[in-house]
Amino acid sequence: MSAAVLAVAAPAAGDGGPPQNAVQGWDGATRGAFRYVAVPTPGWTSLQMIRRDGGRIMQWMNLKGNWGIPFVAPDATGEALLGDGRTIVLGNVSYGMTLRKHSSFLFADTKRMRIRRTIHLDGHFAFDAVSPDARYLYLTEFVSPKDFAAYRVRAYDLRANRLLPKIVSDRRSWETSMQGWPVSRVDRNGWAFTLYATGGRPFIHALDTKHVAAVCLNLPWAKEPSRFFDYRLGFDRDGHLVVRGPKGRTLVTITRELAT
The missing domain is CATH 2.40.128 (Lipocalin)
Known part of the structure; x- marks a missing residue:
């Protein structure tokens, strides 16, 4: 058939x-x-x-x-x-x-x-x-x-x-609710990374699926770039999480500074 x-x-x-x-x-x-x-x-x-x-x-x-x-x-x-x-x-x-x-x-x-x-x-x-x-x-x-x-x-x-009963949220923040629309998702080693558009400052939600925990990663933009829904998450050759623009160019590499 x-x-x-x-x-x-x-x-x-x-x-x-x-x-x-x-x-x-x-x-x-x-x-x-x-x-x-x-x-x-x-x-x-x-x-x-x-x-x-x-x-x-x-x-x-x-x-x-x-x-x-x-x-x-x-x-x-x-x-x-x-x-x-x-x-x-x-x-x-x-x-x-x-x-x-x-x-x-x-x-x-x-x-x-x-x-x-x-x-x-x-x-x-x-x-x-x-x-x-x-x-x-x-x-x-x-x-x-x-x-x-x-x-x-x-x-x-x-x-x-x-x-x-617990809300899976970033322990560094008192907020348990978030706001946004999913744009891109990648997974690696039990982590689920989701790029979110917010209409303001975009972020990445990093979900530790093994340990019921999460971290929110702020991105270095005060507001969403144009064509943001064409942006994609990925990994570079060294295994770093990256954000790529509509043409595939790496625009952000997630570093320890962004994750803290």
Whole structure:
């Protein structure tokens, strides 16, 4: 079966509404030779594993309800795939002008095409990351019905099956909530680095997924440069985290001074 038969574009959220952090259609998750997509049908969602070299659907399963592949940043295409190579996280999809009262997440086995576990939470949560050992699921919790860019990071203990009460924040700051829109994401050695636009001074959120901790890295701009949503995070040859501009040139190298 060709992927083109079933893959459709995901509908856009209404202007001014809360962020839609799970996508449907061709924009799914990629890793290795496969792409994983969530295709909406009336009352159901089809989770499909598709070969990237030809579009052949290799596996699929139908899920009751409206589900999507988590969207973390424009250049992050495999964040919802766990390190075991066979588990993917899906989030519930909802459209509207208000924050949803309940959020759900599925952990699906892409080899056997079956649901491994389901998580239900009160509030508007979105997927952010998973620790390398799959101990912690990190979530973005949207906290303001009037400001959809305001959020805080939470951790769900997958072994204890509970949302940890602590807010995952920079210990050097009294603030536990942040504000911004994700622009770029890279991961290395258990750290998830996300570049955020704020409309003012941009920053990098560095999430230590192994130890349930975080650091905010301020960038040396008083306000956002133009075309900031075309900026990307990466690593240089020495392994330093860098910010690259729209043409790929390194503009900022993260140093100890920026991280303190």
